[in-house]
Amino acid sequence: xxxxxxxxxxxxxxxxxxNHGAFGAVPRSVREAxxxxxxxxxxxxxxxxxxxxxxxxxxxxxxAAAFLGVQPDGAALVRNVxxxxxxxxxxxxxxxGDDVVVSDHGYLTAGWSAEARGARLRTAxxxxxADPADVVAAFAAAVTDRTRLVVLDxxxxxxxxxxxxxxxxxxxxxxxxxxxxxxxPGALPGLDVEALGVAFWAGNLHKWAYTPRAAATLxxxxxxxxxxxxxxxxxxxxxxxxxRFDLQGTVDHSSWVAVPDGLAAWRDLGGWEQVARNAxxxxxxxxxxxAALGTRAAHGGIPSAPCLRLVALPQGVADTTDAAEALWxxxxxxxxxxxxxxxxxxxxxxxxxxxxxxxxxxxxxAAALPGILGA
Numbered sequence: 297x298x299x300x301x302x303x304x305x306x307x308x309x310x311x312x313x314x315n316h317g318a319f320g321a322v323p324r325s326v327r328e329a330x331x332x333x334x335x336x337x338x339x340x341x342x343x344x345x346x347x348x349x350x351x352x353x354x355x356x357x358x359x360a361a362a363f364l365g366v367q368p369d370g371a372a373l374v375r376n377v378x379x380x381x382x383x384x385x386x387x388x389x390x391x392x393g394d395d396v397v398v399s400d401h402g403y404l405t406a407g408w409s410a411e412a413r414g415a416r417l418r419t420a421x422x423x424x425x426a427d428p429a430d431v432v433a434a435f436a437a438a439v440t441d442r443t444r445l446v447v448l449d450x451x452x453x454x455x456x457x458x459x460x461x462x463x464x465x466x467x468x469x470x471x472x473x474x475x476x477x478x479x480x481p482g483a484l485p486g487l488d489v490e491a492l493g494v495a496f497w498a499g500n501l502h503k504w505a506y507t508p509r510a511a512a513t514l515x516x517x518x519x520x521x522x523x524x525x526x527x528x529x530x531x532x533x534x535x536x537x538x539x540r541f542d543l544q545g546t547v548d549h550s551s552w553v554a555v556p557d558g559l560a561a562w563r564d565l566g567g568w569e570q571v572a573r574n575a576x577x578x579x580x581x582x583x584x585x586x587a588a589l590g591t592r593a594a595h596g597g598i599p600s601a602p603c604l605r606l607v608a609l610p611q612g613v614a615d616t617t618d619a620a621e622a623l624w625x626x627x628x629x630x631x632x633x634x635x636x637x638x639x640x641x642x643x644x645x646x647x648x649x650x651x652x653x654x655x656x657x658x659x660x661x662a663a664a665l666p667g668i669l670g671a
Contacts, residue, residue, distance in 0.1 A: 301565070302652040312657050314634040316650035317453075317479055317604050320503040322558075323565075329557035330508045333550040345531075349549055353542040356555040360501060360513045363559050364481060366489050370521070372514045372538030373552050377478040378405045379527065380498030380514040381447070384474050387523040390415050394444040397435060397468075400640075401452035401459075403476060410445075418443070423640060424606065425596030428460040436467040443471050448494075451479040454637050456604035456646055458484065465493040472496065472520070481505045481513070482562050483571060483603050489515050496520065504603065506565070507558025508551035514541075565651045575602040578649035581658030582607050585645065588662035589669075606637065606644040613669060614643030626668050632661050 297309065305321050307313050313321070322330075333352075337344040353373065361371040374380045390396060392414035398407045399420040407417045420434035435446060446468050450461050465473045472495035480487065482505030489497045497515040501507040516524050521537040530545040543549075566573065582605050586593065591608040600606070614620040620636040620643060627634055637644045647658070 297657060298652050298654045305652055307652065310631060312632045312660050314647055314657055314661060316648040317503060318635065322508055323506050323561045326506060326508060326554055326558045326561050330550045330554040333553040349543065352553045353549065356552045357538060359556040359559055364489060364513060365487060366515050370515050372541040374512050374514045374541065375510040376512045377476050377498045377500055380512060381406045381409050381474065382527050383514060383524055384496050385409055385413055386527065387520065387525060388444060390444055393442065395440050395442045397438045397443055397446040399449065401455050401457065402447060402449050403453045406447045406476060424455050425594040427597035428463065431459055431598065432463045432467045435464045439468050439471055446471055446473045448473055448475055450475050450477040451484065451601045453478065454639055456601045456606050457598045458601055461494065462492045479503055479601060479604065483601065485568050485571060501555060501558060505558055506561040507555045510551040511555050570651055571602055574649040574651065577653060577655065578603060578605050578647060580655060581649065582647055584658045584662045588665050603649050605647050607647055609643040609645060614638055615641055630664050630668060632664060634661060
């Protein structure tokens with residue numbers, strides 16, 4: 297672990313942290329900014345909710361929009377991508393008789409939310425070593441005349457692939473596309489949300505952009521904004537999009553107020569230069585782990601995310617959900633935080649690289665794996 301950078305976070309130094317993509321890690325300075333925001337609210341709640349919070353939340357929304365390169369009138373604050381999915385399903389009135397398309401690489405809650413509303417789920421399937429054209433064809437083949445929405449991960453959570461969003465959106469048009477971009481803000485350079493040809497785009501700010509948790513952005517294309525409402529209707533009822541999402545009763549707004557502080561921390565940690573450094577470190581770290589395991593890299597045409605990458609485990613290792621959970625427990629008992637992933641009958645490790653990581657972290661994992669797998 298890079299001790300100089302690690303001191304900026306509050307991570308347990310006894311653990312080797314290689315799973316930043318799961319929940320992120322809040323820098324100490326950002327946590328302190330959130331604490332100050334809470335204190336200001338508690339000193340005068342009436343003043344905070346009537347006068348202070350509307351301005352602070354507008355500033356936070358504008359900060360997030362500028363960071364993502366979108367117009368402020370299109371970007372609302374939500375707590376996470378899962379909430380954004382719920383907002384979109386509600387706004388489109390998805391229900392019985394409707395189809396929603398997801399992929400087998402997607403985060404499961406999108407499908408669960410659609411099924412809870414009575415919709416039928418259809419799944420686009422493709423292997424981890426697929427080519428972009430295979431991904432586009434899989435989504436196009438899953439669409440029917442009853443499809444109301446396609447949910448597409450820009451960076452897949454379990455498999456760390458960067459999917460061809462614009463090509464899929466063009467192939468399934470005119471069906472609207474919701475992009476699950478949970479891992480994108482602060483991690484994927486060259487982002488142009490408004491040029492993707494999608495209807496909805498939602499990204500978490502707390503993973504790779506270092507804001508407090510429960511901070512995310514939902515961008516909505518102009519033709520859909522009027523239909524989008526927060527899942528909890530409160531004081532913002534009657535306001536236009538995106539302001540109607542700001543004040544949802546007496547929830548804790550401090551994570552949103554501290555969004556500018558998190559984005560400032562991202563810049564202070566090196567911005568896109570830091571992302572490039574992490575990507576290079578991850579390539580070297582993955583090779584160390586592969587050498588210890590004796591496995592090879594996949595050679596598909598879909599790129600891996602800059603700061604997330606799969607490493608294949610030997611055949612028969614962690615190839616089911618239960619086996620992956622058992623390996624997770626063994627690794628954690630050894631002081632290593634890294635998630636095994638079971639996908640399509642094969643086991644993998646999903647490695648991450650964050651500013652506080654160094655090559656020693658991957659060397660530690662590589663050294664521990666033979667003994668753990670042998671046991």
